[in-house]
Each structure stands twice: as structure tokens, then as C-alpha cells.
Amino acid sequence: MKLCLPLLLPLLFYQHLWSPSLADSCPKDCTCQIQDSIFCFSRKDPKMPSEVPMTTKNLYVFKNGIKSLSQEDFLEMESLEMLDLSQNKLTELPGGVFEPLSSLHNLDLSANQIVHISKDSFAGLERLERLYLYSNLIESIHPAAFDGLQQLLELKLQGNKLTIMPALNMPHLLLLDLRFNSIPSPGPNDLQTPRLESLKLGGLGLISLDEELLGSFKNLHELDISNNQLTSFPGVLREARGLVSLSLAGNPMGPVKWEDFEKLSELQELDISNLSLQGLPETLTQLFPHLQRLTVAENPFNCLCNMAWFPGWLRIKQIQLGRTEETRCHFPPLNSGKVLERLSNREFGCPITTTVTTRTVKTTAVPPAPVTNLPSTTHAVLLAKPSDYPFTESDNNPPPPTPSSTIDPDLRSTFCPPNICLNGGTCWLDNKGRLECICLPGTSGTYCEKEEDPLPHEDHTDDPTVPEPEITATLVTSSSILLDIHRYIEMRPHIRGVKLTYKNLSGPDKRAKHLNIPPSYPEYTIRGLQPNSTFSVCASPLGEPGDMDRVCIETQTFSQQLTPTGARLEDPKLTTMLIPAVAILLLLVLVAVAVGVACYMHKKKSKGHLDLECDPSQLELDGLENGELPQKQEIISCPSTTQNGGFDCEMPLMQDHCTANNNKNSLKPSYF
Template sequence: MARRQAGWLPWLWLALLPMAFPPSTAPPGGCPSACYCVATPELVQCRYERLEEPPKELPVTVHNLSIAGSNLSILHPAAFAARPLPDLRLLRLPHDNIQTIEDMALQGLPALRTLDLSHNPLLWVAAGAFAGVPSLRTLQLNQALLAAPLEDQLALALHNLSLRRLELAGNGLRALPATLLPAGLEELDLRNNSLQRLTAAELRSLEAPGLRGLRLTLGANPLSCDCALRPFLAWLRATAARVPDARSLRCAGPPPLRGTALLRLRPEALACAAGEPGRLETASYVFFGIVLALIGIVFLMVLYLN
């Protein structure tokens, strides 16, 4: 009997061990109380804990930090640098109700390469919001620009970055955000916006030095297949390799062309609707010709009567 009781003692000690080290007093390098580590302290996830600020006791060895479903409404300066995080490379902050990003909010994350701010109602982004992250190469802002017009603010904030990939899907954009495209950008995600076409001026901006190798995805945009689409169609045919989803692009209108693949269209099939520039220009020439003809007839009649 005594031997059987002695056999349970190690298990009793293991059961009581967490009480000796409660989550709120986790030793340095352990997981914060509101988070959990996957496999090692290098991967930390904090999901739907309604945090109002980033955890303070993050492991210094963390490489990948994900905070989702919280209430981080304001990212203050050095918001993630309560202790140095020299190895953090990926920071995901989706669905965190982030509205304001102050200057130097990411200070203390020198190795950060990927930042995901998707699905946040951004209202203000300071000019120095991304200062202190010289290694940042991928910025994800999917469905993050719906609450306020932020293009001018973001243009300043992104000015000194060396981004390689920028994601702007699902933001209701009606035009190419040319001011947000730093030289050297390699990938631009514009899927699921409100783009009807890319204008000739926007296409010229894609040929600027430093952007000639840019690849952009454009799926799920309501492309209008009328005469105003002709410059974009010509560009798409000539540079289809720069649009990985080119073969999947479809017309959203007009009704006779709805669902037609863009690369199957012929330029002459792109008619101008009434009131559009091409139709108005043609109508103007016709009207001008009629007026000249009437003037000529009147002139001939006057000569005949004389």
C-alpha cells in the first residue's frame, strides 16, 4: 500500500507544479498569460483575448507573433518593445480594431520583415509610423482602408521603406494608388476593389523606373468593358506576365459582355456607352460636319440667287 502511494507522488508533484508558476508570473522567456506558444517560444499566438495593449512579457526569442481579435485601438511608440525583440520577423495584427498608428510604433523590431494590419478600421497613420523597421519588406493592408481616406498619410509613412510586396485587397479602391508604390516594389495585390479599369495615366506610372518589374493581381474587380478599357487591354496583352491572374479577369459589364474573359476581347468590341468620352467625341465630329454642310448649302443658294 505504501509503495502504491509512493508511486503517485511524482504525478501529484506534476499536477501542483503549474500552481507554483501561475501564468501571470511566467518566468522570462515563457509565454504571456493571454497567449500560447506553438512548439517553442519562437511562435506566439494571442487570439481573441480582447487585449488593449500588446503583451509585455514576450519571449525575447520570438520570431512570429500573432495577436488577433483584440482591441489595440492605438499603437503607441515602441508598442512592442517592452523588452528587446531582436529576432521578430513576422507580426500579424488582424481584426484588432487598430485605428491609430503613432510615430515609431514599431521601434525595437529591427528584424521585422512582414507586418499584417488587415481588417482594421485605420483612421490615422503617422508619417513616422513605420520608422525603425528598415527590414520591412511585406505590408498587408487588406480591408484596412475603408474607414477613412488614408492615401496621403500612407504615402508619407511608406516613403523611406524598401517594400517588396504591398497588399491592398478589399479596400474599395476606384483608382490605382500610384503614390503608395515605392521604387523597387515587386508585388501589388489589388484584388476585390472597385476598379473599372486602369487609365492610360495609371499605366504610365507602372512604367516608371523602379516599377517596371512590378506584378499586380486584379481579380474580383468590376471591370467595365467599354471603349475606355482599350488602353488597359492593349497593355494587358503586351505585358500579361506582369498580371499573374490575367487569364481569370472578366468583364462585369456591359450586359452583353458580362463574364467575358478580357484576353478574348477585340478592341473593336469595346463600344462606348452614351455620354462617354469616345461617343461624345464622335458625336461632336458628326454635328460639326452637319453644320459645315448646311453652311455650304446656304452659301451655294446665295450664289445661285445672285
């Protein structure tokens, strides 16, 4: 059973429950539109509100800038049951400060700056049921600080700086959250909480768990041991039949042994993110019949045929996939960076076995294993490319089907080796048993390998109703992206520069890389990227706090795939640039040869000393004066550090110093 008590009542109910008596005596800068409740939000006052009516039961004083409390602040508030002091600037809790609040049930002190909890910080709160102290700076708690809280049901201490946890003797405690502290694994003597239902120990750096402690909880329903240093599945969990929610994410457990989960059939929520999983077995459908939410983010999944069952299972069972955008394929390259849940069945590339009889043709998708021991009346054929006929006139295969033969409708689907049709093309079997690629609009060719220019009516660049994007990305090569940020800079004429943040959404390493670009550079090329990957690129004004005014796009680098004939597919732009370059080179070679021949003939005729010495390097070429080639623009070159999260650059960056080709100091913006 999971307890959840909202501490902030919905604002929509204010107008329905209105107390005239409270409204007449409402403290300054507060609202009193809910019966028996006072709501003080962002008053920017370092002191508690005064003249609170004695009949008040719920007092919300959060984000007010309150720096200190005294017992006088709560005099004549014996009826108060709920006190929310979160998001203030409290640094300490004086002893006995809450003693006048003898009826208090709920106390929220989260997101303050409290450093120490003294022995008498909660004196007089014998009826307290929920105490929230998370997101403070608490370093120490007096061993007797919680002794008087015998009715406590929930205690939240996550996100502090605790190194030692006092022993808790709380017979009614149901929820304990200790995440993201530095305390050791608690033992049976540390937690005497026999009714505990929810225990959260994530982010403590634990290398082991006290199995005697976990075994003592007979009513434990929720366990979070994520982001620790556990190298193996805790053995005590193999018998934890009552668990409803379990998080193992971010532990270096190595290969998961799914038999460890056989007795956890009651699980409704499971988080196995960041465990280096490359696949999921189809037995999950039987292991967790009651599963409602599954989180498998940050795993380097191989999206092959053995994973084709997964998206359909999520849809059929209506299972919510947590952190969907962070659950992406890592392999094969064709699927790298794609969201796993959104892949269609054909994109997993399951091989096809064709069964041929004298009357009909049947197609069945099978796991990738060799076909052996086939009956003599059938033949299995694995097609290699569209030009091959699945049925050839040979001693080992029957003749092609006659026009009167029928082809099973199941054949009219993907029927070829994985990824043979490029750019999203679909493989198709015609009535003669031949394969061809059906190409998407904008692509053509035998294998859909040619990308055509979009149709004129699809160009919305001149449509005034479609706003011009602030950032655009153009693929230059398989490992570089050209960013056009001139629109972003034009809309912000006073910014000092642009902070570019990009990260690879494909694979396990999603750490963000940062670049600072001067506003004088409306274009920038990011180099050294991983081919066939999906990248998130964001721009924000340099020097602004946080992610203010941030604009993001997603783009992909293409893969250097081999075509079915063995040729490598390259960027069409490179081909367009390469052909003129090769032509010019050939022209220069021919000119040099012609000059060499002319010189040789001249020498032969002179029969002695030469009147003219011919050197091809001294000739003037058309369009160039004095035989000088134009100087290349200086390129500031940084070493490629793709593996280390770096980049190549073509211009001086604001945070990096690169050595120029001519050994001169690189340029440095004046505002760096």
C-alpha cells in the same frame, strides 16, 4: 512569384513535435505541444499571457479578448519570431510597445479595432518581414509609421477606413494589399517599391489608374483592380507580359475587346466576373494557353450554339471555374438559371445541316448562318418539326433512302430545330428518315409535352428511412411558388416567426428578397416571380442572429412555351381547375336561358298583366340557401413589384401593411 506563409500551424502536427521544456512551463489556458511554440486560443482574458518562456519563437494569442498592450507584456521575448494577435479587441498600439521583440519577423494584428497607427507603433522591428493590419478600423497612418521597416516583404491593409495612404519607401516589398479603402490611385512617388510582385487595388472606387506607376513595376505578376469605376481597359496592361493573375471583375468597362488581351498569354488566373458579358469567344482557347483558373460569374450569358465549346474546353484543359454556382445562363428561357458548366452539348441548340448523297447521309453541326451556294449533288434541309420528312419526293429533293441505304451513326443524335422536344426529350432519326421525340420517364406525347404522375415505386413519402423535407415548393403558375413550411415550424415550436429569403439565380440581378411570416401560416405563396428561372429559397427563425438554423432549397418556375403547333403550354393544375369552372358557367347560362323562355311563355299566355314576375337572379340554386352566394374570403392584396424586387401576398406580412379589398385595415401580428 506568389508568397504565402501560413500564420496558423496545423493542429495535426501538435502531437508530433512536442517540447517537454515548454510543456512544463506553459502559460495558463495555453498549449505548448509544438516545439518553441505556444498556442493560446479563446482564453477570454483581456490581458496577454504571463510567464512566457524566453526560448519561445512562435506565440499565437488570437481571439482572446485582449483590449490593450504594454511594453512589459513582451519583456524577455528576444527570441520571438512570430506573434499572432489577430481577432482581439485592440483599439490602439502604444509607441514602442514592440521594441523588446528585436527578432520578430511576422506580426499579425488583423481583425482588431485599431483606429490610428502612430509614428512609433512599430519602432524596434527592423527585421519585420510580414505585417498584417487588415480588417481593422484604421482611419489614419502617420507618414513615418513604416520608415523603419526596410526589410518588409508583405503589407496588408485591406478592409480599413483609410482616405490617405502614406508614401512607402520599401525596397524589398513584394506584396501590397490596399483593397476596400477610400484612398485615391497611388502615383510613382507614393509607392517606391521596385520589386513589387503583387498589387491589390480592388474596391477603392478608382476611375483611373496611374499608368506611369504600373509601368514602373518590372516584376509585377499579380494585379487586382476589381470593383472600381474603370470604364475602359487600362492601356498599360496591353504590354504587361509578365502578369500571371489579373482581376477586372465588377468594372463598368462596357463590351470587352479581346484584342486587349493578346499579349497576356502568360495568364494563369483571370477574373472577368460581373462585366455584363453575354458570351465568350472561342478564341479564348488560343489567347490563354496557360490558364488554370477562370472566373466569369454574375454575367448574363446567352447559352446558344456559339457557347457550346465552353464546357468541353474547361474539362479538356482541366481549367477550374471559379464561383461555379454563380455562373449561370440568362438566355434562352429553356436554359435560364442553369449552371453553364453543366450544360450538355445538345442543350445549346446548335442547328443541323443535313447533306444527302445517293449512298449515305452525313450530318454536320454548323454555326447559325444561312446555307447558300450548295453543290448540285447535295441538298441542305433544316427540319421544322418531327412530322416533316427530311427527304420528300419532289423535284428539289431526292427520294427517301431505300431499306438497303445506310444512315451514318452521327445522325442518331439531336437532329431537329432547337428545343422542339420538351421536358428533356431527345430528338431521334429513324431508318426512314423521320424524326420523333424520345421522352424521359414521366413524360409522354408527340413532343414529350405531357407530364405523367410518378410511378408508385418512386414515391418515398411513406419510406421511414427517407426524412420528410422541412421545406417543399410546388409550382402554382409560371410566376408563383407555393411554399410548405409546416414541417420547419413543427420542428421549432418556440420560434416567433419564419424569415423567408429568396433570390433569382437566373440573370444578373441576384439580390435577395426577405419576408417575415408568422408561425400560424404553414403555407405561403410567393408571387410575381420571373418565369423559367431558378430560385433559391431559405427559411430561418425570425429574430435569430445571422443565418442560424437556416434551411435552403432550390426550385424553378416553368416557362410559358409555345408548342410546335402554336398552342401555349399551361400548368396542368390550371387546366384541371378551369374545366369545372367553365362547365358551371355554361350550366348557369343554360338555366338563365330556360327561365327566360318560361317567363316569356307565361307572359304570352296571361294576355295582360303578369301574375308572376320572373327574375333569374332571384332563383335558388341547388346547394345554396336563400339564393345567396358564399362570400369570398378577404384577400390582402399588395401591388406586384417584381421589377423592384417585391412580391404579391395573400396574407398579412409582418413587415408590410397592405390595404384590404374592403378598405379595412390589414391585420398585424401582435409580435411585430
